[in-house]
Amino acid sequence: xxxxxxxxxxxxxxxxxxxxxxxxxxxxxxxxxxxxxxxxxxxxxxxxxxxxxxxxxxxxxxxxxxxxxxxxxxxxxxxxxxxxxxxxxxxxxxxxxxxxxxxxxxxxxxxxxxxxxxxxxxxxxxxxxxxxxxxxxxxxxxxxxxxxxxxxxxxxxxxxxxxxxxxxxxxxxxxxxxxxxxxxxxxxxxxxxxxxxxxxxxxxxxxxxxxxxxxxxxxxxxxxxxxxxxxxxxxxxxxxxxxxxxxxxxxxxxxxxxxxxxxxxxxxxxxxxxxxxxxxxxxxxxxxxxxxxxxxxxxxxxxxxxxxxxxxxxxxxxxxxxxxxxxxxxxxxxxxxxxxxxxxxxxxxxxxxxxxxxxxxxxxxxxxxxxxxxxxxxxxxxxxxxxxxxxxxxxxxxxxxxxxxxxxxxxxxxxxxxxxxxxxxxxxxxxxxxxxxxxxxxxxxxxxxxxxxxxxxxxxxxxxxxxxxxxxxxxxxxxxxxxxxxxxxxxxxxxxxxxxxxxxxxxxxxxxxxxxxxxxxxxxxxxxxxxxxxxxxxxxxxxxxxxxxxxxxxxxxxxxxxxxxxxxxxxxxxxxxxxxxxxxxxxxxxxxxxxxxxxxxxxx
Numbered sequence: 001x002x003x004x005x006x007x008x009x010x011x012x013x014x015x016x017x018x019x020x021x022x023x024x025x026x027x028x029x030x031x032x033x034x035x036x037x038x039x040x041x042x043x044x045x046x047x048x049x050x051x052x053x054x055x056x057x058x059x060x061x062x063x064x065x066x067x068x069x070x071x072x073x074x075x076x077x078x079x080x081x082x083x084x085x086x087x088x089x090x091x092x093x094x095x096x097x098x099x100x101x102x103x104x105x106x107x108x109x110x111x112x113x114x115x116x117x118x119x120x121x122x123x124x125x126x127x128x129x130x131x132x133x134x135x136x137x138x139x140x141x142x143x144x145x146x147x148x149x150x151x152x153x154x155x156x157x158x159x160x161x162x163x164x165x166x167x168x169x170x171x172x173x174x175x176x177x178x179x180x181x182x183x184x185x186x187x188x189x190x191x192x193x194x195x196x197x198x199x200x201x202x203x204x205x206x207x208x209x210x211x212x213x214x215x216x217x218x219x220x221x222x223x224x225x226x227x228x229x230x231x232x233x234x235x236x237x238x239x240x241x242x243x244x245x246x247x248x249x250x251x252x253x254x255x256x257x258x259x260x261x262x263x264x265x266x267x268x269x270x271x272x273x274x275x276x277x278x279x280x281x282x283x284x285x286x287x288x289x290x291x292x293x294x295x296x297x298x299x300x301x302x303x304x305x306x307x308x309x310x311x312x313x314x315x316x317x318x319x320x321x322x323x324x325x326x327x328x329x330x331x332x333x334x335x336x337x338x339x340x341x342x343x344x345x346x347x348x349x350x351x352x353x354x355x356x357x358x359x360x361x362x363x364x365x366x367x368x369x370x371x372x373x374x375x376x377x378x379x380x381x382x383x384x385x386x387x388x389x390x391x392x393x394x395x396x397x398x399x400x401x402x403x404x405x406x407x408x409x410x411x412x413x414x415x416x417x418x419x420x421x422x423x424x425x426x427x428x429x430x431x432x433x434x435x436x437x438x439x440x441x442x443x444x445x446x447x448x449x450x451x452x453x454x455x456x457x458x459x460x461x462x463x464x465x466x467x468x469x470x471x472x473x474x475x476x477x478x479x480x481x482x483x484x485x486x487x488x489x490x491x492x493x494x495x496x497x498x499x500x501x502x503x504x505x506x507x508x509x510x511x512x513x514x515x516x517x518x519x520x521x522x523x524x525x526x527x528x529x530x531x532x533x534x535x536x537x538x539x540x541x542x543x544x545x546x547x548x549x550x551x552x553x554x555x556x557x558x559x560x561x562x563x564x565x566x567x568x569x570x571x572x573x574x575x576x577x578x579x580x581x582x583x584x585x586x587x588x589x590x591x592x593x594x595x596x597x598x599x600x601x602x603x604x
Contacts, residue, residue: 002034003032003033003034004032004033004034004089004090004384004385004388005033005034005036005086005087005088005089005090006029006033006034006035006036006088006089006090006091006092006384007035007036007037007038007082007083007086007088007090007091007092008022008025008026008029008035008036008037008038008091008092008094009022009037009038009039009062009064009082009091009092009093009094009102009105010022010038010039010093010094010095010096011039011040011064011065011066011072011095011096011097011101011102012039012065012066012094012096013039013040013041013042013044013045013065014042014044014045014067014211014244015044015045015048016096016211017121017175017295017296017297018066018094018095018096018121018122019039019045019048019096020296021094021119021121021175021176021296022037022039022094023048023052024176024178024373024376024377025092025094025376025377025380026052026057027052027055027057028373028374028376028377028380028381029092029377029380029381029384030055030056030057032381032385033090033384035057036057036058036059036060036086036088037049037052037057037058037059037060038059038060038061038062038082038086039059039061039062040061040062040063040064040065041059041061044244044271047273058086060082060085060086062078062082062105063075063078063464063465064078064079064102064104064105066095066096066097066101068468068469069097069100069131069134069469070456070459070460070469070470071460071463071467071469072097072100072101072102072103072104072105073100073103073104073134073137073456074103074104074456074457074459074460074461075104075460075461076104076107076108076457076460076461077461078104078460079104079105079107079108079109080108082105083105083108083109083112083114088114089114089388089391090114090115090116090117090146090384090387090388090391091105091109091114091115091116091117092116092117092119092380092384093105093106093116093117093118093119094119094121095118095119095120095121096121096122097122098120098122098123098124098127099120099123099127099138099139099141099142099163100131100134100138101118101120103134103137103138103141104460106118106141106144106145107137107141110141110144113391113392115146115387115388115390115391116144116145116146117145117146117147117148117149117383117384117387118141118142118145118147118148118149119149119151119173120148120149120150120151120155120159120293121151121175121293121294122155122291122292122293123150123155123158123159123162123293123314124291125158125162125291125332127162128162128163139163139166142163142166142168143166143167143168145168146168146169146387146390146391147168147169147170147171147383147386147387148166148168148169148170148171149170149171149172149173149380149383150170150171150172150173150293151172151173151174151175151293151294151315152172152174152293152294152314152315152318153172153315153318154314154315154317154318155172155293155294155314155315156170156172158314171379171383173376173379173380173383174294174315174318174370174371174376175293175294175296175299175371175376176299176371176372176373176375176376177296177299177300177303177367177371177373178373179372179373180276181276181300181303181304182303182364182367182368185276185280185304186280189277189280189281190280190281193277193278193280193281194281197240197267197281199238199281202236203236203237203238204236204237204238204283204284204346204349204350205238205239205240205281205282205283205284206221206237206238206239206240206282206283206284206285206286206309206346206349207239207240207242207278207279207281207282207284207285207286207301207306208221208239208240208241208242208243208285208286208287208288209241209242209243209272209275209278209279209285209297209301210243210287210289210295210297211243211244211245212241212243212244212245212246212249212250212253213245213246213249214249214290215289215290215291216243216287216288216289217287217288217289217290217311217331218241218253218288219253219256220288220331220335220338220339220342221239221241221286221288221342222239222256222257222260222262222266223335223339224288224339224340224342224343224346225237225239225260225262225265225266225343225346226260226262227339227340227343228343228346228347231343231347233343233347233350234265236350237265237346237350238265238266238267239262239265239266239267239286240266240267240269240278240281240282241253241266241267241268241269242269242270242271242272242275242278243270243271243272244270244271246571247561247563247571248563248569248570248571249571250268250270251563251571253268254268275297275300276300276304279300279301279304279306280304282306283306283349283356284306284307284308284309284346284349284356285297285298285301285306285307285308285309285310286308286309286310286342286346287308287309287310287311287316288310288311288328288331288338288342289310289311289313289316290311290313290330290331290332291313291314291332292311292313292314292315292316293314293315294314294315294316294318294319295310295315295316295319298310298316298319298320299319299367299371301363302319302320302324302325302363302364302366302367302371303364303367303368303371304364305360305361305363305364306360306363307324307325307326307349307356307359307360307363308320308324308325308326308363309325309326309328309342309345309346309349310325310326310327310328311327311328311329311330311331311338312327312328312329312330313330313332319370319371320363320366321366323359323362323366324359324360324362324363324366325359325363326341326345326348328341328342328345329341444487444488444489444490444548445486445487445488445489445583446488446489446490446583447492447495447583447584447585448583448584449582449583450580450581450582450583451486451580451581451582451583452580453470453474453475453578453579453580453581454470454471454472454473454474454475454579454580455470456469456470459475462484462485462486463475463482463483463484464482464483464484464485465481465482465483466478466479466480466481466482466483466554467482468572473577473579474501474502474577474578474579474580475577475578476504476572476574476576476577476578477554477556477559477574477575477576477577477578478572478573478574479556479559479573480555480556480557480559480573480575481553481554481555481556482553482554482556482575483551483552483553483554484550484551484552484554484581485549485550485551485552486549486550486552486581486583487548487549488548488549488550489548490548491541491548492541492585493540493541493542494538494539494540494541494585494586494588495538495539495540495550495583495584495585495586496536496537496538496539496583496584496585496586497536497537497538497539497550497552497581497582497583498534498535498536498581498582498583498584499534499535499536499537499578499581500532500534500578500579500580500581500582501532501533501534501535501576501577501578501579502530502531502532502533502576502577502579503525503527503529503530503533503575503576503577504530504559504560504562504574504575504576504577505527505528505529505530506530506560506562506565506567509558509560510526510527510528510558511525511526511527511556511558511559511560511575511576512524512525512526512527512556512557512558513525513527513554513555513556513557513575513576514554514555514557515537515552515553515554515555516552516553516555517537517539517550517551517552517553518549518550518551519551519553522537522539523535523537532579538586540586554575554576556573556575556576558575559573559574559575560573560574560575561573561574562574
């Protein structure tokens with residue numbers, strides 16, 4: 001019997017809790033479905049992807065991320081290509097960006113009649129007030145879903161309060177952790193790990209394993225340590241932070257530790273791939289979040305037999321009870337009370353080792369009872385099987401694609417651009433330009449075409465890796481490498497690309513960028529001033545392997561962070577701010593003169 005083709009997609013590419021839930025679903029659902037997995041492939045998830053590939057799961061690189069909602073919402077061409085490559089019967093979207101996740105993919109799936117299940121891992125109370133430009137499309141995508149999954153009853157209740165008119169099947173499926181977290185630890189794991197970290201056997205170690213960002217509340221934990229110091233209770237208490245984050249957030253945390261005089265009591269370990277060993281080394285797990293869904297980190301700590309100190313927000317009260325941990329007030333209701341309660345809880349754990357061990361044993365039993373991986377897999381299997389059974393059948397003409405997809409894919413993808421985008425930035429402002437943009441998307445660019453990178457639809461139709469969200473006047477590169485892919489209406493022998501850009505050049509420095517077209521070096525740009533200017537690249541088909549596609553790569557040799565130069569809190573690695581690109585044909589006489597100049601030495 002042919003298995004249902006299931007494509008699992010996540011917009012968490014940084015090995016956070018959402019990614020790890022998706023990872024477990026890939027493995028667990030492979031027995032019942034023909035599973036493929038898509039995420040933004042990067043170095044952080046390379047080992048995970050290698051393991052999936054070894055187990056027989058195809059991986060597709062889909063550069064959508066909860067860190068760049070614009071690309072996730074407007075990269076329709078990327079979404080169409082993903083569905084072309086996977087040709088799924090059903091989509092499971094494991095989402096990290098609340099209701100704004102993967103909007104372009106949802107739109108293309110809807111237009112291709114591919115049912116999708118959306119799994120919401122986080123839902124903040126202010127979800128309908130942020131990103132107003134995406135609100136209408138987010139609601140439309142929720143109404144088009146075949147089913148909506150929440151990770152906690154609290155999230156479902158909030159959703160039904162904030163969005164009462166979404167008449168879709170709704171389910172609550174709590175997260176789980178792998179069976180390996182319940183396995184007995186190595187006999188010397190605790191002692192070896194503590195010794196490596198320089199921690200004594202008799203010290204109370206509190207571990208906070210979470211992404212470094214304000215929402216996770218690391219600063220509140222530092223303030224709790226200050227409270228303990230004021231009370232004379234800090235001696236023998238150590239706090240470990242494990243987790244990555246944006247450069248600016250990580251730097252701010254390091255600075256806060258130093259400025260508060262807590263360097264002897266706090267270790268910031270950065271990203272770690274040995275969290276199970278850190279859990280063995282610690283005595284208590286602490287998470288002071290402002291908002292959560294159902295944090296996987298708490299489930300993993302409970303499975304290792306560690307009591308939990310956590311804020312009373314969202315799904316956390318469904319995870320721990322008074323026998324397995326201590327709930328402290330939500331910081332959103334008062335940070336001072338939250339900090340005071342965290343300090344009280346840490347002091348209690350330090351002073352009552354017997355109670356601490358009893359709570360850890362209860363936490364382990366509770367995790368085993370409520371958060372087993374088999375239970376989570378079975379519930380998702382039931383939901384997805386029901387969706388697949390009720391979906392309209394697809395007629396396939398080969399193993400590489402469906403008749404429906406091939407006959408209507410491009411037309412319907414174009415419809416996603418034409419319809420449903422009113423009110424989005426840059427959309428519908430000028431009918432003539434909108435008509436030109438649609439022609440460029442459907443047929444390809446031609447001499448006279450202009451790409452406006454302040455328009456998210458245009459920006460993410462052509463921008464590839466290495467770009468930040470579009471701004472009112474263009475888009476910044478981010479990192480040492482960025483790409484563009486320009487589809488041409490037909491092959492041109494002589495093309496001119498005119499780049500309207502502003503380089504990021506800190507005082508006393510210069511910006512250097514190499515430009516490659518279809519893998520061939522076309523130019524090296526050097527900028528000495530932070531001023532808007534124009535750069536031109538002439539392209540001759542014979543020089544770059546002429547075709548109907550131009551892959552442009554920018555290698556930014558001196559990308560720099562404004563944060564590093566003290567000019568702002570912006571921690572991105574900036575090089576160029578791209579306003580627009582104009583495409584022109586090189587005049588025939590100018591091209592002839594250039595060709596003659598090239599051959600003149602040979603004629604002599």
